[in-house]
Amino acid sequence: MKKNLISIIIRTKNEERWIGLCIERIKKQSYKNFEIILVDSFSDDKTVEKAKRHGVEKIVKIKEYKPGKAINMGIQASEGLHIVILSAHCLPINSNWLTDLFEEINSDPKLAGVYGKQVPMDFSSDEDKRDLLIVFGEDERIQKKDSFFHNANSIIKRDVWEEINFNNDVENIEDRIWAGEILKKNYKIKYTPKAPVYHYHGIHQSGNSKRLEGVTKIIEKISTEHKPGIIDHQNFEKCLVIPIKGVIPKFKNINLLEYMSESIFSSKFVDSYFVATDNEDTAKTAKNLGFSIAKLRESNLSTPKSTIEDVHCWHLKVLENELNYHPDIIIHAEITFPFRNKNLIDELIKAFLNSGADTVMPAKSEYAWAWQEKSKNNLVRLDEGDIPREFKKSLLLGSHGLGCITHTEVIRKNSLVGNKVYLHKIHDQVSFIEVRNQDDADLISDRFKNV
Known part of the structure; x- marks a missing residue:
């Protein structure tokens, strides 16, 4: 001894x-x-x-x-x-x-x-x-x-x-x-x-x-001797991953990855940026913009039945097993949200560390009348009806594509969302505008010429 x-x-x-x-x-x-x-x-x-x-x-x-x-x-x-x-x-x-x-x-x-x-x-x-x-x-x-x-x-x-x-x-x-x-x-x-x-x-x-x-x-x-504990973001390795299938749509003659890159790269907290794609041209574009490519994703991850969870789980295995890179936190973001606020990702990371949640994503409060279609001719009302807004509980609509922060242990279980979820309310409605294809891009470009 x-x-x-x-x-x-x-x-x-x-x-x-x-x-x-x-x-x-x-x-x-x-x-x-x-x-x-x-x-x-x-x-x-x-x-x-x-x-x-x-x-x-x-x-x-x-x-x-x-x-x-x-x-x-x-x-x-x-x-x-x-x-x-x-x-x-x-x-x-x-x-x-x-x-x-x-x-x-x-x-x-x-x-x-x-x-x-x-x-x-x-x-x-x-x-x-x-x-x-x-x-x-x-x-x-x-x-x-x-x-x-x-x-x-x-x-x-x-x-x-x-x-x-x-x-x-x-x-x-x-x-x-x-x-x-x-x-x-x-x-x-x-x-x-x-x-x-x-x-x-x-x-x-x-x-x-x-x-x-x-x-x-x-x-x-x-009790003033010790304040409650808050974890500093520097204690975690934070990896932002953008899954892209196929060719990148363009908005106002600029591809959506480039259009969104300014808001993504403005983060002070993110440690690494990856694009997970199945397309060589998209991979080349991503590299030219400053993103890393771990590996072109396998073809079975681009089928109609493949999910975002499948892509992230595969990508994490590549990072850990082939690149010996072990992030603690994965930040999922999609190019379909080109108007996200440049401070949003860091706001979400702060909320993630302060809430102790498994997963954090932005959400907007919705007071509109809303139903869920359980089956044909079977609608279940979700809101509280026509009552003054100040007395009405809002519906929270999460947007994982705008930015979703989660622990790698959740990703490893082939899921993007853990058991404990925190929805971070944001009021910037423009951030929620989604461009899913070239037709959407052309329509929005025409309607909002000054955006």
Whole structure:
């Protein structure tokens, strides 16, 4: 065992979205003498691959996941005398996080474990914000009888663990069970607010929603030490992809890709721009305009039954497997919307990071009378009827072709839209004008000569 080495155990199961951010926060710590052990429960996304790309060498696989068993296996593979246990979706807030944990655990020989503060993300639910802000306060405390302990952000001594391992069989609260056992041996537990992490979900569930919202707002005003976490766009690799089938239509004698390129390239956040096309002339035009071409797409992706999801899933595989390029976020955009506002893509990226959604797209509020045709002669009304607009709930019409931001893990499942969707309302109606073919382009060019 190595005396001053800290072994950081991270348990994962499909944490592709968070693991890179987590590891990068660890690598920025002022305390540099550490190792990372990833204990993975056979993730079927890119969690392990991403961890390896960020420098993690020790990977432990666990088939039948139990939280205590996973920690024990990670410690068995470690070499440090001090063990940090960190959730993959917890992000250390500052560069002294590891130093503070190390100093706290060594401040008293009777301390067996120390757990740190957890701060909600800006997009955490009201329940989770309430729970985290109530439980993880600003006063440190020594626990001699209270067995509350939290392994999302903690440090323990290896010699104490060798005396009492974590329970291998329980489904949860392995941390509190362990703390209860070590307290019986006259050890102590400590909570410190000095080693905070951002954590997007809480430790309890449920509650009256209106009362919950009020309580949360009050607590957030009182708690000023750490503001809710917001992820910077620079932490993600953002790839914009424009699928184009065949020849590009022209608008006012300018092809639509060139017409839209100014608004696309004006983004301050996008890292790379690709066109996914089946046409060599279109690929050449795209390259001349500054777009990259990963590969001409296969002919089976241009059939009437092929979907945008099929194209994106194929394109992502080419990027990852053939070009060794691993974006975190895919931005879908179509040339059929040539009038999008030049700030729109960056607005959508901000909304994506602040909302915590799987997918974000622009939407317009519609108050018109609307029906959905379920079958022939069977119409279902969607709006609330002829009532004043100020009292009427709008229909939100999403426009993925105008710009759709989604995680690569969603694309990999052959989908463009994840389970949690955020619709970003925009009021620029001109952006929604769609040009799907040359006839549309000619008609709009004639009707709007000054556009």
